[in-house]
Amino acid sequence: MTHSAVRFYALEVDAPDPASLEARVRAAEAAGYAFVTFPDDPLRGGIEAGVRAAFLARRTTRIGLAPTLHATTTEPFHLATQLASLDHASLGRAGWVVGATSDPAALATVGRAEVDPAEVGDVVDVARRLWDSWEDDAIIRDVPTGRFLDPARVHHVHFESPRFSIVGPLITTRPPQGQVVVIGSPALGITDRLDVLVVEPGAHVERGDALVFAAVPAGFDVSTLxxxxxxxLIRDDGGELAPVPAPSTAATLRQALGLARPANRFAAARSTA
Incomplete structure (x- = not known):
C-alpha cells in the first residue's frame, strides 16, 4: 500500500464464518483502520450483516462497525432500532451502509413488487428522527420521586411517507454518537443525507458536507487519488494488512472521522420555543 494525503482507511470484510470474520476485523483494528463494512444481500443466506456487526461489538474496542442494511427490504423502525442498539453495544462505533436493493427476488422476500425511488431518503430521514426521539438527558433516575425518565424529553416523530408511517419514539435511548454514521453511494440520490459518500476512483460528485471515500481493490496505489x-474503502482480499498512517485513538466512529456529534433536533426546538 502506497500512502498519500488520504486521511482515513476502511475495509470491506466478507469473511465466511464467525471465527474468520472476527480474526479479519481484529487485524484491521490492529492495523489502524477507521471502520469496517459488511456487505449483504437479502438473497445470500447466512448471517445477516447487522448480526455480524453486533457479534463484533464486544470483540473489538476501537474500530467502527458498519453493516449494510437495505432500506427497501427492512422495516424502518426495526432498522433504526437495530443500528441504535449496535451503537450502544459498541460504545459509539456504529455506522450504516445504506443498501437499496431493487432486485425483484429480494423484494419478494418481504412481499414487495417495486421500489419508489424516494423511499430510501424517507427511511434515512425517519431513522435520523428516531435516533433523536430521546433527548440525551431523558433518563433522570430521580430516586426520591421515583421518576426514571422525563417524558417531556421523549418525543413522537409522526413521520409519514407513501409506504409507511411511524409515530415513535424509538424503544432505545439516543445512540452514544447522537446519530449513527450514515454511509452510501451517490447512486442512492441522497448525498445530502450522508455522512460518508463512497465513490469510484476518479468520479466527480457533488459532495456537500459528506466525507468522500474511494472504493478501491486491495493493493490499489492510493497516491494516485x-x-x-x-x-x-478497500475491498478485502484476505491478504496481509499493513499498518495505516496515523491511526486514530478516538473513542467513537464520529470522532475518528472528525465528524461532530449532532445536536438533538427536538431539544433544539424545545429550547427555542
Missing amino acids: DGAADGV
Whole structure:
C-alpha cells in the first residue's frame, strides 16, 4: 500500500464464518483502520450483516462497525432500532451502509413488487428522527420521586411517507454518537443525507458536507487519488494488512472521522420555543 494525503482507511470484510470474520476485523483494528463494512444481500443466506456487526461489538474496542442494511427490504423502525442498539453495544462505533436493493427476488422476500425511488431518503430521514426521539438527558433516575425518565424529553416523530408511517419514539435511548454514521453511494440520490459518500476512483460528485471515500481493490496505489478523496474503502482480499498512517485513538466512529456529534433536533426546538 502506497500512502498519500488520504486521511482515513476502511475495509470491506466478507469473511465466511464467525471465527474468520472476527480474526479479519481484529487485524484491521490492529492495523489502524477507521471502520469496517459488511456487505449483504437479502438473497445470500447466512448471517445477516447487522448480526455480524453486533457479534463484533464486544470483540473489538476501537474500530467502527458498519453493516449494510437495505432500506427497501427492512422495516424502518426495526432498522433504526437495530443500528441504535449496535451503537450502544459498541460504545459509539456504529455506522450504516445504506443498501437499496431493487432486485425483484429480494423484494419478494418481504412481499414487495417495486421500489419508489424516494423511499430510501424517507427511511434515512425517519431513522435520523428516531435516533433523536430521546433527548440525551431523558433518563433522570430521580430516586426520591421515583421518576426514571422525563417524558417531556421523549418525543413522537409522526413521520409519514407513501409506504409507511411511524409515530415513535424509538424503544432505545439516543445512540452514544447522537446519530449513527450514515454511509452510501451517490447512486442512492441522497448525498445530502450522508455522512460518508463512497465513490469510484476518479468520479466527480457533488459532495456537500459528506466525507468522500474511494472504493478501491486491495493493493490499489492510493497516491494516485492525489487528494481527491478523504479516505479509501478497500475491498478485502484476505491478504496481509499493513499498518495505516496515523491511526486514530478516538473513542467513537464520529470522532475518528472528525465528524461532530449532532445536536438533538427536538431539544433544539424545545429550547427555542
